[in-house]
Amino acid sequence: MENEFNRLKAEADKFPMPEECEENDRAVRFLALETGVGHFDNLNLLIMSALFIFVSVAFLAVNSGKIINNDEELTLNRKSFLSGEFTQKLEERYLRDLPIPEEMKTAREYAALLYGIGNKVTEKNSGNYNTRSDSQPDYEHNAFESDDDDNGVSENKVTTKAAKTDKNGNTVTEPEEAETAPGGGTTAVSRPSSTVSTFSYTTEPEEENTVTLNNDAPSVTTTTTVISKRTVTTSESTDYTETQPTESDITDSSVSDTDPPDTETSETEPVITEPPVTDVPAE
Amino acid sequence: MTYTDLIFLFGLFPVSAVLSLLDRSPEYKNMILIITSLLFFSWGRPFAVCLIFLSLFADWGIGLAVGSLRDKNRLAAIALTAADGIIALAIMLIFGHNYLFSETKLALDAVLLPVGMGYYALRGGSYVYDVYKGKIRAEKNVFCLMTYEVSFHLMCAGPVVRYGDIEGQIRRREVNTDKLNAGLNRMIWGLGKITVLSEAFAKIHAAGMNGNEITTLGCWLGMLAFFAQYYFMFTGLCDMSRGLSLVGGFVLPENYRDIEPDELFTGLVKSYNTTVIGFFADLTGTSESRSKLRTAIGAVICGGLVGLWYQVSVSALLVGLAAGLLVALEQLFLKDILAKLPTVVKYIYLVAAALLIFGGAEFRSFSGYHRWLLGLAGIGTKYTLSVAVKENVLQNITLIIIAFCVICTPVRRMITGGADRLSAKSRRHYGAVRAAKTIGTAAVFIVSVLTLAAAASV
Numbered sequence: 001m002e003n004e005f006n007r008l009k010a011e012a013d014k015f016p017m018p019e020e021c022e023e024n025d026r027a028v029r030f031l032a033l034e035t036g037v038g039h040f041d042n043l044n045l046l047i048m049s050a051l052f053i054f055v056s057v058a059f060l061a062v063n064s065g066k067i068i069n070n071d072e073e074l075t076l077n078r079k080s081f082l083s084g085e086f087t088q089k090l091e092e093r094y095l096r097d098l099p100i101p102e103e104m105k106t107a108r109e110y111a112a113l114l115y116g117i118g119n120k121v122t123e124k125n126s127g128n129y130n131t132r133s134d135s136q137p138d139y140e141h142n143a144f145e146s147d148d149d150d151n152g153v154s155e156n157k158v159t160t161k162a163a164k165t166d167k168n169g170n171t172v173t174e175p176e177e178a179e180t181a182p183g184g185g186t187t188a189v190s191r192p193s194s195t196v197s198t199f200s201y202t203t204e205p206e207e208e209n210t211v212t213l214n215n216d217a218p219s220v221t222t223t224t225t226v227i228s229k230r231t232v233t234t235s236e237s238t239d240y241t242e243t244q245p246t247e248s249d250i251t252d253s254s255v256s257d258t259d260p261p262d263t264e265t266s267e268t269e270p271v272i273t274e275p276p277v278t279d280v281p282a283e
Numbered sequence: 284m285t286y287t288d289l290i291f292l293f294g295l296f297p298v299s300a301v302l303s304l305l306d307r308s309p310e311y312k313n314m315i316l317i318i319t320s321l322l323f324f325s326w327g328r329p330f331a332v333c334l335i336f337l338s339l340f341a342d343w344g345i346g347l348a349v350g351s352l353r354d355k356n357r358l359a360a361i362a363l364t365a366a367d368g369i370i371a372l373a374i375m376l377i378f379g380h381n382y383l384f385s386e387t388k389l390a391l392d393a394v395l396l397p398v399g400m401g402y403y404a405l406r407g408g409s410y411v412y413d414v415y416k417g418k419i420r421a422e423k424n425v426f427c428l429m430t431y432e433v434s435f436h437l438m439c440a441g442p443v444v445r446y447g448d449i450e451g452q453i454r455r456r457e458v459n460t461d462k463l464n465a466g467l468n469r470m471i472w473g474l475g476k477i478t479v480l481s482e483a484f485a486k487i488h489a490a491g492m493n494g495n496e497i498t499t500l501g502c503w504l505g506m507l508a509f510f511a512q513y514y515f516m517f518t519g520l521c522d523m524s525r526g527l528s529l530v531g532g533f534v535l536p537e538n539y540r541d542i543e544p545d546e547l548f549t550g551l552v553k554s555y556n557t558t559v560i561g562f563f564a565d566l567t568g569t570s571e572s573r574s575k576l577r578t579a580i581g582a583v584i585c586g587g588l589v590g591l592w593y594q595v596s597v598s599a600l601l602v603g604l605a606a607g608l609l610v611a612l613e614q615l616f617l618k619d620i621l622a623k624l625p626t627v628v629k630y631i632y633l634v635a636a637a638l639l640i641f642g643g644a645e646f647r648s649f650s651g652y653h654r655w656l657l658g659l660a661g662i663g664t665k666y667t668l669s670v671a672v673k674e675n676v677l678q679n680i681t682l683i684i685i686a687f688c689v690i691c692t693p694v695r696r697m698i699t700g701g702a703d704r705l706s707a708k709s710r711r712h713y714g715a716v717r718a719a720k721t722i723g724t725a726a727v728f729i730v731s732v733l734t735l736a737a738a739a740s741v
Contacts, residue, residue: 040713040714040717044717048724048728051728051729053297055293056294059293059294060294091288091290091326095290095739095740098736101737104736105737107737111734112678115681115682116676116677116678116679116680118674118678119678142492142495144497
């Protein structure tokens with residue numbers, strides 16, 4: 001047996017056997033990693049599944065505490081199902097019952113702090129959430145359609161003021177007291193009766209301003225007016241009209257001069273007088 | 284119902300996934316899939332169920348007839364295929380592009396309109412067309428065809444899967460942990476693309492393309508944001524679709540692939556919604572043609588058809604034709620000239636061509652497009668940058684950087700390649716990279732859910 005073994009060994013020595021090569025090492029490392037892949041994949045799957053199940057159960061089982069009226073009770077019958085009413089109400093109820101809605105909004109705002117610079121978190125439990133930002137942009141998207149629509153320019157049409165930076169690269173800064181529309185566009189305000197869209201937001205805890213945009217406006221007219229809600233609702237009070245000094249290189253003075261001050265008179269509402277068109281000055 | 288509805292994500296989808304895991308037989312899985320898909324499709328719109336059944340049985344019956352007639356009576360087979368094509372076209376126009384009938388009796392309330400009718404019609408039409416071409420056999424089992432046509436995996440977005448590619452999976456498929464893991468990850472990243480990235484670019488787009496404050500940088504950034512918004516929306520939906528399919532055991536083809544500068548504009552076009560373009564290229568005979576001229580003509584026609592498929596309007600048709608024309612020119616002679624240019628120049632060419640051609644899809648009138656073109660050069664604009672654009676860019680600057688890394692192929696490959704090299708060093712490094720991926724995916728999931736819930740909660 002020993003001789004046989006020696007004979008085989010001698011025969012094997014005649015052929016050059018490969019050393020432990022780099023490929024071999026790599027293959028061993030790959031196999032080790034493959035084993036790890038399985039572990040980490042399972043761990044990943046476990047975590048994601050747990051998250052999914054947790055959220056699904058929480059959204060179904062945890063109630064927001066809002067009271068559901070009896071007349072909104074779901075009734076499944078042929079008519080309600082075929083009309084889509086049943087599924088619609090079911091979804092409404094599901095969304096209404098989402099747990100801790102205010103906390104989720106706050107958490108979303110905190111998450112948005114990571115998105116970039118200048119995001120803010122509103123005061124907790126104030127109910128003053130940034131409702132304007134998510135699904136509806138601050139500006140009506142018109143992709144330059146206004147030029148066709150503005151042939152017959154209405155006297156009520158105004159526009160948002162455009163920019164902070166002029167073509168020469170000079171920064172046109174807004175004064176601190178200038179009102180800003182939601183989203184940062186400088187204020188454009190018109191008569192409430194002639195509005196296209198209205199944003200309401202609270203700048204002070206007990207004071208509400210109404211900022212109104214009419215996006216059909218010609219791009220030359222810029223008006224800055226701030227209307228306090230209190231003054232609008234009280235007929236004897238005076239509107240607070242904010243007029244900024246004019247700077248010649250920004251303000252389109254010809255427009256200002258040609259546009260007469262708009263005045264609307266109502267028996268029940270206060271007289272709202274707009275000043276000549278002005279732009280917010282630089283500096 | 285859509286993929287981003289909370290009631291789907293955390294109601295219907297988990298129920299469907301769990302129920303289909305209870306039994307291994309494909310018949311059972313198909314049954315669960317059909318039931319949940321019909322619920323998905325008809326949510327709030329039961330009328331849509333009737334539509335599905337009518338068109339589905341029409342496809343099934345016509346498919347069988349075409350299958351038996353194509354060898355015996357070619358003309359009858361052609362007529363039947365054309366009839367099915369007309370049915371598919373009618374469904375797509377009436378339910379997918381109902382705005383065309385806004386003042387007619389066919390006008391429907393938007394609430395009643397089912398989702399994804401463009402893709403649905405393509406699936407039905409492509410099935411009968413493939414039977415006619417002899418690529419597949421006519422399906423005798425109506426439930427297999429039903430699984431293919433109504434599956435919610437394929438409902439909202441591409442890829443447009445041909446029946447021949449998925450028939451085997453309908454009859455036999457298995458769900459394992461690898462598929463579940465990959466599917467959930469892909470779905471979550473797709474959700475993040477839609478809810479976070481696409482929304483961020485939507486704001487910049489709206490601010491930049493606001494006709495009331497046209498600025499030079501607004502024109503550039505607004506249009507780039509327009510592209511990014513829809514890129515992330517479509518790729519996100521497609522990722523979700525593929526992820527959902529993986530969880531259900533299906534493996535679908537890629538619908539969006541990396542943009543390679545060497546492939547020029549032709550590659551750019553083909554990288555976006557690849558399966559839809561492939562279908563129309565097949566329909567026009569472009570993919571099989573060996574003649575350069577015929578391919579070029581087919582590319583123009585195909586471009587027009589794809590444009591109309593997206594939206595039935597003059598601007599969409601013109602955009603499609605223009606894209607097809609540039610592809611045709613590349614096929615004829617431009618490719619040889621442009622191929623010699625450096626990579627950076629090719630990228631500039633791609634961005635410029637995409638801006639000029641696909642930018643037209645944003646405008647409904649030529650005057651708007653003209654104003655935008657002038658605005659790009661600073662003509663007719665009073666200011667360089669508006670407050671709204673600046674603030675929206677700054678408020679989303681982190682997301683913009685992330686989006687750039689996702690879209691820009693060389694940067695993304697550098698990052699993923701670095702991660703791969705790091706994980707190959709040792710098991711510990713590998714674990715660290717995998718843990719980081721898991722944490723990242725979980726973070727995207729949480730942020731997406733918070734965003735959706737905050738927006739949806741009453």
